[in-house]
Amino acid sequence: xxxxxxxxxxxxxxxxxxxxxxxxxxxxxxxxxIEPGVTTAKLDKVAEEFIRDNGAIPAFKGYNGFPFSLCxxxxxxxxxxxxxxxxxxxxDILSVDCGTILNGFYGDSAYTFTVGEIxxxxxxxxxxxxxxxxxxxEQCVEGKRVGDISNTVExxxxxxxxxxxxxxxxxxxxxxxxxxxxxxxxGKRGTGMKLQYxxxxxxxxxxxxxxxxVKQDNDGWTIRTQDGKPSAHFEHxxxxxxxxxxxxxxxxxxxxxxxxQKVLI
Ligand code: MG
Ligand code: MG
Numbered sequence: 311x312x313x314x315x316x317x318x319x320x321x322x323x324x325x326x327x328x329x330x331x332x333x334x335x336x337x338x339x340x341x342x343x344i345e346p347g348v349t350t351a352k353l354d355k356v357a358e359e360f361i362r363d364n365g366a367i368p369a370f371k372g373y374n375g376f377p378f379s380l381c382x383x384x385x386x387x388x389x390x391x392x393x394x395x396x397x398x399x400x401x402d403i404l405s406v407d408c409g410t411i412l413n414g415f416y417g418d419s420a421y422t423f424t425v426g427e428i429x430x431x432x433x434x435x436x437x438x439x440x441x442x443x444x445x446x447x448e449q450c451v452e453g454k455r456v457g458d459i460s461n462t463v464e465x466x467x468x469x470x471x472x473x474x475x476x477x478x479x480x481x482x483x484x485x486x487x488x489x490x491x492x493x494x495x496x497g498k499r500g501t502g503m504k505l506q507y508x509x510x511x512x513x514x515x516x517x518x519x520x521x522x523x524v525k526q527d528n529d530g531w532t533i534r535t536q537d538g539k540p541s542a543h544f545e546h547x548x549x550x551x552x553x554x555x556x557x558x559x560x561x562x563x564x565x566x567x568x569x570x571q572k573v574l575i
Pocket of ligand 1: 407408409418419420514545
């Protein structure tokens with residue numbers, strides 16, 4: 311990860327927005343297919359085709375050797391799960407993380423979906439995690455610090471007794487998928503790097519129903535909860551604003567699909 315922050319000009323921010331919006335549209339295509347009986351490999355295939363049809367490159371495919379276009383992480387998998395012939399079951403939750411490269415710039419966004427009817431306590435986990443993301447985004451204005459973002463996620467989720475994953479963090483986004491600074495989901499208010507216009511960051515709370523501890527599978531990628539309880543993950547790419555945050559990715563196309571399916575939480 312680069313040590314110094316690469317500031318973006320207005321034109322570059324618009325290019326990151328284009329890439330990020332394509333990510334949201336791709337996740338909306340995935341949302342249309344989510345139902346019991348579908349394999350996660352199918353979701354990956356559809357996403358890759360959609361990304362390429364739109365003149366972009368799936369950013370994760372080949373990134374540090376990651377073999378797929380999407381990270382698909384069901385239930386106790388926190389992030390970085392491999393698409394596979396795993397078949398979705400009623401009651402599953404599914405984090406789908408997607409990245410694209412369009413005109414040389416990355417977009418990065420993730421959404422946790424539900425499969426059929428899910429437990430009320432799991433709905434609460436998803437709702438709280440998404441809320442924490444939007445509360446954190448409110449901190450994305452000049453003069454605030456990274457610790458203000460981190461602490462906002464931590465406070466909101468810890469109040470519900472959830473475990474906040476510490477091993478994985480958000481990050482700067484630009485011509486690289488992972489730029490400086492790191493954006494942890496825990497921390498102290500008023501500490502860390504000062505935010506300024508031109509910074510573009512991905513904020514991605516990873517929140518566990520149970521304890522915060524995670525482990526990695528032998529595939530070298532899949533991160534899951536140690537206690538086997540479910541984990542939620544939502545992510546937006548955001549430009550730091552002078553007076554208000556500018557969310558470059560969008561859940562609108564995804565939530566339009568979920569609304570139609572009557573499964574929007
Ligand atoms: Mg991501
Ligand atoms: Mg990310």
